[in-house]
Amino acid sequence: MYMQEKIENLIKNTLKSLNIEAKSILLEHPADLKMGDYSTNIAFISYRALAVATDSHVPGGKHNGIIWAQKAGSPYELAEKIVKKLNKKLPLEILKIEVAGAGFINFYLTQDFFVNSIKEILENKNFGQNNLLTGKKIMVEYTDPNPFKPFHIGHLMSNTIGESISRIIEFSGAKIIRANYQGDVGPHVAKAIYEIIKKGLPDKSKSVSESALYIGECYAKGSDEYDNNTDAKKEIDLINKKVYDRSDKSINDIYDWGKRVTLDAFEEIYKILGTSFNYYFFESVMAPIGQKLVNENSGKIFEKGDEGAVIFHAEKHDSKLHTRVFITSQGLPTYETKELGLTKTKFEKESLDMSVVITAHEQEEYMKVVSKALEMINPEIASKMKHIVHGMMRLATGKMSSRKGNVITGESLILESCAEILEKIKDRNFTDEEKTQISKDVGVSALKYSILKQNIGGNIIYDFEKSISFEGDSGPYLQYSYARANSILEKAKVENILPGFLLNDKKSDSLTKDIEKLLYRFPEVVFRSSKEFEPHYIANYLVDIARAYNNYYGNTKIIDKDDAMSPYKVALTLAFSFVMKNGLYLLGIKAPERM
RNA sequence: GCCCUUGUAGUUCAAUGGAUAGAACGAAGCUCUUCUAAGGCUUUGAUGUAGGUUCGAUUCCUACCAAGGGCACCA
Numbered sequence: 001m002y003m004q005e006k007i008e009n010l011i012k013n014t015l016k017s018l019n020i021e022a023k024s025i026l027l028e029h030p031a032d033l034k035m036g037d038y039s040t041n042i043a044f045i046s047y048r049a050l051a052v053a054t055d056s057h058v059p060g061g062k063h064n065g066i067i068w069a070q071k072a073g074s075p076y077e078l079a080e081k082i083v084k085k086l087n088k089k090l091p092l093e094i095l096k097i098e099v100a101g102a103g104f105i106n107f108y109l110t111q112d113f114f115v116n117s118i119k120e121i122l123e124n125k126n127f128g129q130n131n132l133l134t135g136k137k138i139m140v141e142y143t144d145p146n147p148f149k150p151f152h153i154g155h156l157m158s159n160t161i162g163e164s165i166s167r168i169i170e171f172s173g174a175k176i177i178r179a180n181y182q183g184d185v186g187p188h189v190a191k192a193i194y195e196i197i198k199k200g201l202p203d204k205s206k207s208v209s210e211s212a213l214y215i216g217e218c219y220a221k222g223s224d225e226y227d228n229n230t231d232a233k234k235e236i237d238l239i240n241k242k243v244y245d246r247s248d249k250s251i252n253d254i255y256d257w258g259k260r261v262t263l264d265a266f267e268e269i270y271k272i273l274g275t276s277f278n279y280y281f282f283e284s285v286m287a288p289i290g291q292k293l294v295n296e297n298s299g300k301i302f303e304k305g306d307e308g309a310v311i312f313h314a315e316k317h318d319s320k321l322h323t324r325v326f327i328t329s330q331g332l333p334t335y336e337t338k339e340l341g342l343t344k345t346k347f348e349k350e351s352l353d354m355s356v357v358i359t360a361h362e363q364e365e366y367m368k369v370v371s372k373a374l375e376m377i378n379p380e381i382a383s384k385m386k387h388i389v390h391g392m393m394r395l396a397t398g399k400m401s402s403r404k405g406n407v408i409t410g411e412s413l414i415l416e417s418c419a420e421i422l423e424k425i426k427d428r429n430f431t432d433e434e435k436t437q438i439s440k441d442v443g444v445s446a447l448k449y450s451i452l453k454q455n456i457g458g459n460i461i462y463d464f465e466k467s468i469s470f471e472g473d474s475g476p477y478l479q480y481s482y483a484r485a486n487s488i489l490e491k492a493k494v495e496n497i498l499p500g501f502l503l504n505d506k507k508s509d510s511l512t513k514d515i516e517k518l519l520y521r522f523p524e525v526v527f528r529s530s531k532e533f534e535p536h537y538i539a540n541y542l543v544d545i546a547r548a549y550n551n552y553y554g555n556t557k558i559i560d561k562d563d564a565m566s567p568y569k570v571a572l573t574l575a576f577s578f579v580m581k582n583g584l585y586l587l588g589i590k591a592p593e594r595m
Numbered sequence: 596g597c598c599c600u601u602g603u604a605g606u607u608c609a610a611u612g613g614a615u616a617g618a619a620c621g622a623a624g625c626u627c628u629u630c631u632a633a634g635g636c637u638u639u640g641a642u643g644u645a646g647g648u649u650c651g652a653u654u655c656c657u658a659c660c661a662a663g664g665g666c667a668c669c670a
């Protein structure tokens with residue numbers, strides 16, 4: 001972070017002294033480590049800005065009112081001119097500056113800089129933090145499973161992404177409040193209850209998750225009946241109304257039981273996933289609050305539609321939006337109305353600087369409509385809303401069931417992934433307790449990583465056979481690298497080799513440099529992830545450093561009493577383990593010491 | 596029909612308008628009496644089509660083709 005700013009300022013001042021104006025300086029890491037540690041394309045940009053008006057025979061001719069001039073020379077020549085100036089006041093950390101390619105300016109940092117950066121990592125347990133969001137209070141709403149329905153794969157995605165984003169922006173200094181919004185009223189509840197009434201409650205000896213599974217099955221059956229049986233449909237509609245107004249004692253009993261059981265089952269899943277929430281919001285509570293808001297603005301923002309429904313003509317305000325129903329002709333609030341109530345409530349509970357909602361992109365379009373309505377009701381709150389959408393999990397093969405023939409839910413996926421790890425480590429020298437813990441940590445990591453390794457907007461093509469990857473570009477690969485490093489550190493303790501920085505005039509070999517050249521970048525990666533709400537930058541970065549470290553590990557002996565470099569190699573290993581641990585934490589993945 | 600999103604190796608994903616488009620899986624070969632082989636090292640192979648803007652386009656714009664989502668009483 002510090003180095004980046006330093007070089008940027010250096011360039012800025014140099015350009016000023018050359019009378020070149022630059023709006024912003026793009027400083028990047030070249031793709032290839034051989035091309036330096038930082039690179040800028042400023043010569044290309046400045047070349048254009050430098051151009052002065054002449055006739056049309058110049059390269060490129062007229063573009064956007066700017067006319068190219070040959071007297072500005074080539075970008076390469078300009079780059080050389082800039083470098084010449086830069087070289088006059090070179091900071092200690094910069095080894096050399098070169099012009100490369102068509103006019104890139106590449107900065108090479110000194111060995112001392114890298115060694116110091118390793119020191120810095122070891123001195124700061126929270127290495128990677130930044131101040132982007134210091135002092136901001138941000139609520140992040142994610143997961144949002146519905147009572148009476150299974151915890152499906154979409155909830156797993158939302159939870160994984162939401163937890164990671166929460167941790168990342170927390171690392172940027174924000175105070176995070178985690179929220180979970182759950183649909184405890186609505187037709188899906190009535191469908192499940194309809195079947196439960198027909199089939200009866202499950203045996204009391206059943207566990208929470210077994211009972212939840214039973215309720216999920218009832219929902220599926222009831223849903224089917226609703227679509228294909230008109231009598232059932234009438235009955236379910238009636239139950240739905242009764243659930244809203246709580247007018248039927250026996251239905252209330254089933255409802256209260258079912259809601260508690262499914263919520264308890266969710267908590268068990270959150271425990272495995274490593275999440276917990278500060279707030280649980282329910283649609284049943286938000287409905288009247290939203291309804292009041294809609295009523296207050298009826299005739300102003302909302303209009304009467306067909307058959308007495310209350311609707312919002314969003315397309316009147318923005319041609320890209322469409323009309324949506326807020327109160328049905330039956331007088332029941334829709335999801336849109338509940339969302340209004342929810343948002344209002346969030347800002348009443350906490351003085352938020354930002355309210356983030358994470359959902360699948362199927363909700364993107366209608367969320368825009370809700371936002372528009374909110375903007376007209378309360379512009380201040382609306383301006384603080386941020387809707388982050390993620391892709392959907394799609395099946396590659398069309399198969400809806402797992403190996404065992406069960407319907408794949410988020411929960412079953414977690415269990416099967418963990419079971420596979422358990423199978424893999426069954427012959428290892430661990431206690432049963434350790435095996436259980438490791439299989440959970442690694443199994444969850446495989447799933448989480450496969451969700452977080454790509455940018456969150458895209459769909460995930462899900463193939464049961466391939467999705468849980470344990471090798472290559474995977475969560476377990478990262479954990480494995482960490483565990484190996486940890487094993488080295490254990491050995492270093494036994495051999496009494498302490499981390500050290502006594503390099504003298506000895507140069508570290510080229511392999512060392514690869515890992516050094518990546519570690520100090522961690523804060524920059526976190527910063528970008530935080531700014532863009534994109535965890536995959538961190539995921540990709542961790543694979544890079546893991547690869548660099550594994551390469552180093554495979555080709556070098558680290559613990560060696562006869563090697564004067566050994567203490568430094570141990571320091572490097574320790575620094576790697578720190579960064580990896582922090583990085584995995586930001587992805588919501590545990591870092592087992594052994595596996 | 597209209598509106599969003601997405602098209603990159605055989606497959607799954609990367610690449611803030613820059614340099615030789617990176618990985619992983621798959622396939623072929625090599626590598627454990629050095630610290631965890633869930634590892635390491637080789638080899639193989641890609642920007643949907645047609646234009647445009649730009650010194651430079653996977654990236655921006657337009658059209659087309661293809662996939663996913665959304666378009667009034669579900670969430």
